[in-house]
Amino acid sequence: MNIKINTRTEKDLLGNKEIPDNFYYGIQTFRAVENFNLSNNKLNQFPIFINALAMVKSACAQANFKLNHLDDNKNNAIQYACQQILDYKYHDQFPIDMIQGGAGTSTNMNINEVLANIGLEHLGYAKGDYQYLHPNNDVNMSQSTNDVYPTAIKIGLITAIDQLNTPFENLIQSFKRKSEEFSNILKMGRTQLQDAVPMTLGQEFGAFATTLQNDLNKLNQIMPDALSVVNLGGTAIGTGINTEVKYRELAIASLSEIMQRNISSAPDLIEATSDMGDFVLLSSLLKRTATKLSKIANDLRLLSSGPRTGINEIYLEPRQPGSSIMPGKVNPVIPEAMNLACYQIIANDLAITLAAEAGQLQLNAMEPLIAFKLYESIDLLGKAMKMFQHKCIETIRANAEHCQENVDNSIGIITALNPYLGYETTTRIAKLANETGQSVLALIKAENLLSDQILADVMAVNNMVKPKQSV
Template sequence: MPLISASHAGSRIEHDLIGNYAIPSYAYYGVHTARAAENFQLSGSVLSSQPVFIAALAAVKQAAAIANKATGQLSAEKADAIILACDEIRSGKLHDQFIVDMIQGGAGTSTNMNANEVVANRALEHLGYKRGQYEFLHPLQDVNMGQSTNDVFPTALKLALDNHILSLLESLAHLRRALQRKAEEFANVIKMGRTQLQDAVPMTLGQEFLAYAVTLGEDEARLREGRLLLHELNLGGTAIGTELNAHPEYRAHAIDALRSATGIDSLVSAANLVEATSDVGVFVQLSGILKRVAVKLSKTCNDLRLLSSGPRSGFNEINLPARQAGSSIMPGKVNPVIPEAVNQVAFEVIGNDVTVTLAAESGQLQLNAFEPIIARALFANLQQLGAASRMLADKCIDGITANKEFLEQRVTESIGLVTALSPRIGYENATRIAQEALITGQGVTELVLSSGLLTQQELAIVLSEMLTGAGRQFQEGQSAEATL
């Protein structure tokens, strides 16, 4: 952002320890924000791209004003103006004034300054003054009273992450329900299961899809557990957790105000503020959970791509809905583009987990200076996993069909069927039938019947028992889902 001359009619002059800076007269941000915007032009993603985070910052500033008013440190007139300005920001106003890059030096100081200045200048207008007339209400002395970047930034980050987790949980549940519907639809579609890509034993396509649903349900539970860890806050610890410059009763009032503002009754103050200010373990744990979600989603998509491969020379067990032409040179080709896109989201989430890990490990002494990149990585992971889950459910899972006759034929031809029949015909007979099937190319059921080991009716009973067991497992899976 270039400097503007002091005489420019469309600007106001602000100053900091470095010197004077011309700020556009329309701007609600001030000198500290302007310098940060000039210094950090890295990711192309600025604070305004994260409205949930901006609303969380405003909630923290609002809680601080309420606490400072309650303890008598801030006049009612100033506090009420700050509270009103924060209400407006939380409702979505002035977000375009948050112009600092998400990646920034200073442990998030530029983010905190941006919030202080926007709140202050809007509060000044509510008091009847002009933007930049800080002698009447100051961004640092008043809006930032009893605070430090080192407790404001992580507190706002945790509140924003909590919001995003709730959204991701809804998206995962949406995907899980889509998988459960397919599990029910395919409950009686028999097929061969595989281990190490080799024929194993018979199962149903419904069992396969139910397993995908159940594994997602497990991740929902882990996310709920991780969310609770975000509710321990270091607000009131100020610079390093010693509560320097904060009123003794400030912390309790601020946490109470945040509970009321957010509706999160489980928000608590950390038992040890020094530890809570320096430790970012909760972000590492959350990142690990998100990586787990990504890995499972990607594995599921790998399976979908493999099961739908073909159509003539692949597995050809299921059909994914066609979404777009697959080739500029091969007419009629359709690719599994939705699972492929989810795979790529998963790759990025896994990479971002490495970023969070390195940022957490690189903290020193009483503060971690790299929380901005942790915030950017976690926001991206939560938002993209949510979008990917809904896309996978709506544009892929809901439209999947099964090649039922082909799957049944594969079962009757498969060598793996002898494993299911061995309790009825004996291990030695099963081994002999398997070897003969390999040599002659005949199907297992054909050989079992021609050898007189089972009658047609007995063979039908065995296959029926497999389907009955699949149905029972589906009901058990439904019962487990009801507890989520």
């Protein structure tokens, strides 16, 4: 049984096409769907980006209305349509692949067509009746993909970074709480996987919090301001062709009002249209955080290793059986998943770098990949941080007794005795401990090298893990 689908006929440079009448997008979006079926990652999976596009279109329409290029009915229709998008309606009408040729033209036309058809219905006309509200002539007035698309990427990324702050800060606070909880648990620090000198488990977790806080600070200090400088009004290559002198100022003022943030115009629109430096900078900061998080995940896997034949200084909450053949085995699956997410973000940085380098003359045609990978990295990082916090960090327990045993049995504590006994004596004691298997403390007591009082003072937790006032 064939079900008849009502269609409307739309035309473009290449000819006519029948578009299902329930689609709010039009012929150019339809062609993009046919052409680009590459990544299975669609524009509708990135609602922040769609909303950013609607904000830019709203600002541009307001500017054109103030310049008397759009009448009241058309401007109201566009504003209504933009608000519908910002209310998370019609997001299913953005089906194009994030990886697309054409420097983002498919994305720009997708939002133009959807806004036009929402607006047409609002005005009482049928979808596709573009003589009353046209995707190019009206919705895209005074614009080009080459200024709208990168501007939308930037303001969407500002919102994405704002949203990333919550899981980022929550993870940092989780590490800080563990640092306080473990503040009196003495353990051995390690360099090159060998025993070094004592520290507390709290210091170790505090360092995790500090290194992530540094990254969050840099992200918030650098990126919002950098991303707030846009090339809107530059149109095709930055010359501002097809715009009036006051258009750029009006459009950016409207965008600032919509965003409730100071958005400014790039001082050189030709440079800003072709340059991808801000995107590379953001990607490098995300890669930096991913690199640190992967290292932290590796540390937790090492510290929990064994458990009976490994370091076994902390317990990770069991999350699932670890083997199909080995009964009782439990794997550190959450830190491992964090590693994998971090590797993807690091790989995305390479893709962004290559795409940024591939710009030619007055435009970078590879912007769609840059947009895709930046939004993907931020989304993945936020989800991974949330998983890491709730399913790993918050439930970590310390094996305090084993930590203390490691300290007592380690030759590494000899370093703390070096100021009292001298390098030659401590080296001899360390060698003897290695040869006999006796503890350093037992050998010192046997040779009566230091009094019990001095040993107790040296081995006190506070004296072992920070500089002394005097020796």
